[in-house]
Amino acid sequence: MTLTRRAGPDPLPMALLVLTVLSGSVDAVSYLGLGHVFTANMTGNVVILGFAAVGTPGFSATASLISLLAFLAGAVVAGRLDVHLRSRRLRILTTLAVQATVLTLAAAAAAVLGPPTLSGRYAVIALVAVAMGLQNGTVRLLAVPDMTTTVLTRTLTGLASESSLAGGTNAGAVRRIASVLCLLTGAGLGALALRGAGVAGVLLGLALAVTLTAAGYAAHPGSRRP
Template identity: 50%
Template sequence: MPAVLRDARDTLVPDMTGPHGPLPPVLLVLTVLTGTVDAFSFLLLGHVFVANMTGNVVLLGFSLAGAPGFSTPASAAALVAFAAGALTGGFTVHRARAHRGRQLQHALLVETAFVTAALTVALVSGRPYTGGARFALIVLLGLGLGVQNAMVRVLAVPDLTTTVLTRTLTATIADSRLAKGPGGHAGRRVLSAGAMLAGAFLGALALLKGHPALPLLIAVALLAAVTTAATLFARSDALWTRPPAAR
């Protein structure tokens, strides 16, 4: 079996006794969620990202320069909310620092609360999302994705950040055999990019063909699934549950 396919298989169906246990497929699901939520925010909330802050900083620069179709307050609100979410997520996971399964579970519960609140706002307010409803959605989703990113950073699974793909794509090409590199984790990196693409496609399709709140409903469903799994993982005492520095 080619190394890329073997690495992809090991990411989707990981060795539960390995260093990261079940975390890789969980983070792939959260990458799909990221694409879905950013499709909702960018297409319905006025060209703003709530998960990918690199893109959001660029959009803020556009708006500050006076480019039409971009909002300085919206981009700034997303950045502040994301930062507050990262702070909340950091506090949440560091309280369970001795067990990665509990770190995952606790952070997902907080993220699910924020994204579910955003879904409620979307259903109650109705499209178009303007004024207070728009900013409430930006803030709630920014908080939730900030929590997610703080959790992912602490879990520290290589090449599965759930948001930033620039370094992942660069590593895929620069480390490839074609570039005379080691070629490590190519399958995992391709899956990460594919999961983001799939999430963005799913979110956009849900908006175009279904209800405007459907992407958030999908996000809540994905969170419910991984949170249920994380509740089981929190009971494990396998090697992967220990932080790398504690092994």
């Protein structure tokens, strides 16, 4: 008789919750440390472009446009990885490895060029947005319900519209609430860390956190599921 090892539970949802925390920290760093621009939440950038278009002070159309285009470039890379890497495990680990590398480059750019300079600020924004576009593109293609890691509008809508108060069954409520709390926690932690470590320090910490997430996912037996 041949015994087969049980793969165990899928570690992907937990990994996505960790990435949701990190996404909150990323946008805290970009919005508070790089001048009112988002690098993970592109809905915010579209709104900011509207503000800037009518001359609202404190918002840069150039920074938001750079972030938006870099994010799209990262999402394109995610699509190419999906085409060429048929193993889900390999796609996830490759995405996390590239993301950690790009965030490390962003930290180096912040340390060497410095966000106070316009060129340094734009370089950091572009690099972080590429990393987040890659993450978002991969997460979208994985299609885990209610776990986008960045955008919560649909998650909150589902939480309310499918709740018992609305006559629903509260399906997915735990996962949805967890996603909201993770993004909220990440934003708060990012804002706190920014005060002491600065943009470069926080980005380096985020790169390390992504690396540890990849290592934890790879080590989990459930990650080898078909």
